[in-house]
Amino acid sequence: MRILVGCEMTYEFPQPTPVIATLNVHASRFSDLERPDYLITSPAVPLDGYRDSFGNWCQRMVAPAGTFTLKTETIVRDTGTGDRHEREATETPIEKLPSDSVLFLLGSRYCETDCLSNIAWDLFGHIPPGWSRVQAICDYVHDRITFGYEHARATRTAFDVFEEQRGVCRDYAHLAIAFCRCLNIPTRYCNGYVSDIGLPLPHAPGDFAAWMEVYLGGRWHTFDPRNNSSRIGRILIAYGRDAADVPLTLTFGANTLTNFVVTTEEAANVA
Structure with missing residues (x-):
């Protein structure tokens, strides 16, 4: 394609x-x-x-x-096949993580792990570790947050998103990233092109968007808490700790x- x-x-x-x-x-x-x-x-x-x-x-x-x-x-x-799903992918113990992934366990400008740690463990600590836990986080964020461009705010953090329950794609990503990091899963913020190729009409045109990559099973996997579905034509521009790194x-x-x-x-x- x-x-x-x-x-x-x-x-x-x-x-x-x-x-x-x-x-x-x-x-x-x-x-x-x-x-x-x-x-x-x-x-x-x-x-x-x-x-x-x-x-x-x-x-x-x-x-x-x-x-x-x-x-x-x-x-x-x-x-043209969309995002890969490897549902058997497992979490890696912290002591066995590659050194360049450790940075993505830490709190950052928009992802306050200190504020969300207890909440994350209460919500997701009982879910089996690995792909199912990350997917549960995406499901929760996707269902909890109301999307709207009118809700965009440059200063909104992950904890703000959790409390306000509204935002744009970067807000979905920040909250899901913070939850994953609280659970000791390296997660990085991504932005780039996301198309609507293959989706039934009518649909909005493709756009710049934010999603996340999670380190499971020895490699980085794509998760999209805003759309919470596989997308054809997801093309990366940049990644970092959060949106502050990659405007x-x-x-x-x-x-x-x-x-x-x-x-x-x-x-x-x-x-």
């Missing part, structure tokens, strides 16, 4: 402003790209690329005053986002 993905973001800046963009497909999918997903800016400005501490590709620039647009596009080859754009000054378009659809359906 060939999937067209890309985005276009237009800002108005009152003065020259430093920007960091993390909009390119993650290196783990490079071999699936039919062409590089170069980041194009209008007007053109110098870009300084680097890999952050998690290996995500980031690009620094200074946006000029006025209208400024970021755009990227590529075609990704995908199996799509980070702007160091006043600005207004005036246009934001995300494309993720089968290439065969594109004229």
Whole structure:
């Protein structure tokens, strides 16, 4: 399957402003790209690329005053089979975890394990460890939280989500991540493209979204507490401890986002 993905973001800046963009497909999918997903800016400005501490590709620039647009596009080859489910995957004892996974056991900006630890063990401690426990967490978060773009708030933490019972996809992810970490399961925050390929009409168009990856059975597995179902065309851009590590754009000054378009659809359906 060939999937067209890309985005276009237009800002108005009152003065020259430093920007960091993390909009390119993650290196783990490079071999699936039919062409590089170069980041194009209008007007053109110098870009300084680097890999952050998690290996995500980031690009620094200074946006000029006025209208400024970021755009990227590529075609990704995908199996079309959706997320893999390995229901027999087991938890790994902490002492046997790979060292690079231990960071994803710790509390972070949006995932306060100290506030949620007792709650997590009360809710899920009786469930057999492994895939079934993580799925129970996703079921709980999916059923408890009311989704709505009008509920978006940049400062909402996992504990806030638990109490307020509303949010957007990143809030679902933060609460589920915090619960998993409280139960000693390494879990990392992911963002990228999620399509609606294969879903019955009518459905919303594909978009940028947040989900999580959980370390079970010796590797990372995808779980999506917002949709709580397998999705075709889930294409990773970046991962980190939580949303604070992987903003799509980070702007160091006043600005207004005036246009934001995300494309993720089968290439065969594109004229």
